[in-house]
Amino acid sequence: MSSLAVHLDSITKRFPGVVANDDVDLRVEEGSVHALLGENGAGKTTLMNVLYGLYEPTEGVVRLNGEAMDFDSPRDAIDAGVGMIHQHFMLVDPMTVTENVVLGNEPRKWGGLAVDRLASRKAVVDLAEKYGFDVDPDAAIEDISVGEQQRVEILKALYRGADVLILDEPTAVLTPQEVEELFAVFEELTSQGKTIIFISHKLDEAMNAADDITVLRDGVNVGTVDANATNREELAELMVGREVLLDVDKPSVSTGSPALAVSELTVRDERDVVAVDGVSFDVREGEVFGIAGVDGNGQSELVEAVTGLRTPAAGSVAFDGEDITHASRRSRIARGMAYVPEDRQERGLVMDYDLVENGLLGKQHDPAFAPNGRIDWEGTYGHVTDVIEEYDVRPPDPSASAKSLSGGNQQKFIVGREFSQDPEVVVASHPTRGVDIGSVEFIHEQLLDLRARGKAILLVSSKLDEVQSLSDRLAVVHDGEFVDVVDPESTTEEELGLLMGGESVDTVDAAPARGDDA
Known part of the structure; x- marks a missing residue:
């Protein structure tokens, strides 16, 4: 019978005015791949940041292999065998694969006065061979593919002794072929006893790569299911709370x-x-x-x-x-020409403006909103109210500032503003x-x-x-x-x-x- 590598026991994490995780219980078996599924804002990354020592839980206990842990920092988590690969890689582009893997933990020679480059390279080559990673230890990071860079990040965590690997949205920047290669890496790692937790919002990938899937919605664990005994429709309903x-x-x-x-x-x-x-x-x-x-x-x-x-x-x-x-x-x-920008905060909104003002952006000279050259604020308020209602923007308050909305609601507001102009x-x-x-x-x-x-x-x-x-x-x-x-x-x-x-x-x-x- 498998033992639990990770048990997040009744974890609650509060920020001012927000409960990001609400009494979440997460159990991950040793040597398994566990997907943490949910939409943006569901609390997935916050929960994993608790496991990785970036956040201290407001309530609850982090347990590794049955032992209660008290992490004050990621260094404590790393020392306990937890590694995290973030969505945006933390690599130094001009440096080589070897230099990035050993950075901060380099083998030393001459009484610690100099980095032992040969020993560093051998350590990386041996580690790559052990887990079947195809990487060039001498290649500069800036010269290798995104998929190879991700494998370097995984090697960094393994080099530091990680037994539990957390990957945040690991497929976001990969081609379909690189996604398949990553999932093959998962299989090799778990076959050698490593435990993997990966954050995702992609239903098919969770079912294909994971043994078990836990779904978070609004900071709450709404269910853990066997990946082989579920389907896209069930997972989507768990994520949203209704049939989709x-x-x-x-x-x-x-x-x-x-x-x-x-x-x-x-x-x-x-x-x-x-x-x-x-x-x-x-x-x-x-x-x-x-x-x-x-x-x-x-x-x-x-x-x-x-x-x-x-x-x-x-x-x-x-x-x-x-x-x-x-x-x-x-x-x-x-x-x-309507435009929904990729960066909603830099290109789509003025974050300190309220939604009425943001709803007017780009249209302040349009006679429909500014007859006789003067802005019709009452008419604009009514228009923005309609957009908020039709696109289910929350909170449904035109006087709320853009920065008070979650990222998803900011996106819905921009889409509604742009599409509503015919x-x-x-x-x-x-x-x-x-x-x-x-x-x-x-x-x-x-x-x-x-x-x-x-x-x-x-x-x-x-x-x-x-x-x-x-x-x-x-x-x-x-x-x-x-x-x-x-x-x-x-x-x-x-x-x-x-x-x-x-x-x-x-x-x-x-x-x-x-x-x-x-």
């Missing part, structure tokens, strides 16, 4: 003329490095044109150039046949990031309603299932270039993964860059 429609119903729609046309667009980033290299595409009326790719391959810079937030180095952007390459953001809004072109960058499954369902319905009404939608998403199910045509971007434009219905996830990694796939049938009527 998980599959997108996308009816056939006839497309019109190109509403948005991008030609030979080249965009440089903040370092003056080419981030988008000669990209061309158009988005027709009644079409969702999707862009898939691992984050950081030029999607952000492309969207900023299309929406008027960044001036391209070359190429053009046209709206209904009119060149808007150098038009202001305000003029693009006036023409009917735009002609919608640029939606990660529109469902950080919202619960029920809200994802609603936002997808709104996007498809816009599509049915003949609107042109440019959709960028890191959720491969989302961009694949919603798109009529799907471009795959790698290193600032479109590797291919494909039919999302006839292209497999594996083929998309290869394209996202920059490889060509002969079996993928390319869709035309300029779409035909459906």
Whole structure:
């Protein structure tokens, strides 16, 4: 009979005005993979930060192998055999794999006066061989793939003696092939007695990789289930508290003329490095044109150039046949371009403003909101109240500040503000990031309603299932270039993964860059 490697015994964690974890009991068997499932704000990361010693529980006890622990810091947790791999890797890019793994715990020579580089390299090579990791100990971090960087983070934890590994949203930046490789790593680690807890909001991945799945909702453990004895519908209902429609119903729609046309667009980033290299595409009326790719391959810079937030180095952007390459953001809004930004706090909201003021952003010169040049605050208040009600923004108070809302509710408010203006072109960058499954369902319905009404939608998403199910045509971007434009219905996830990694796939049938009527 397996013993418990981890027992979080009645953990409560309170912050001022917030109960992040409420009497949570979590039991993880030794040598197992345990998924912690839930939407953003459910308390998953807070609970794991308690286990990792970043937070001290307000109430309850952390037990490892049956022994009560009192962690004052992550160092205490590491010393007790707990390692955590964060969603954003903590690696030093110019340093080698070996240097990163041993950093802070380097083997020494000459009485401790110097780092023993040969011993360091041997330790990393031996560790990689033991667990079947394919890494180059001499490669610089900046020269290896994201999946390889993640394995380096795992090696760092193992080097420090971790028996329990926590991974926070480990698949968020991986291609499908790298996800499969990560799950193979899980199997190897557990076969050698390690215990893995991974945080996720992806139902399929939890069922595929875990032995057991615990679901948190609003800081409460609402159930632990055997991964082999559950299904997506049951997990979704546990996460949201009601039945959820998980599959997108996308009816056939006839497309019109190109509403948005991008030609030979080249965009440089903040370092003056080419981030988008000669990209061309158009988005027709009644079409969702999707862009898939691992984050950081030029999607952000492309969207900023299309929406008027960044001036391209070359190429053009046209709206209904009119060149808007150098038009202001305000003029693009006036023409009917809505924008859901990937960073809601930096690009979507003024955090100190209330929701009425945020609901007016970009529309303060629109006669509908400012007749005779003066803002109609009463009318704006009514409009924002309607958005809050329709998109279930909580708290439902137009006078609440944006910073008082959770990330998911901030996202719902932005989506509602942008979609409610009856735009002609919608640029939606990660529109469902950080919202619960029920809200994802609603936002997808709104996007498809816009599509049915003949609107042109440019959709960028890191959720491969989302961009694949919603798109009529799907471009795959790698290193600032479109590797291919494909039919999302006839292209497999594996083929998309290869394209996202920059490889060509002969079996993928390319869709035309300029779409035909459906």
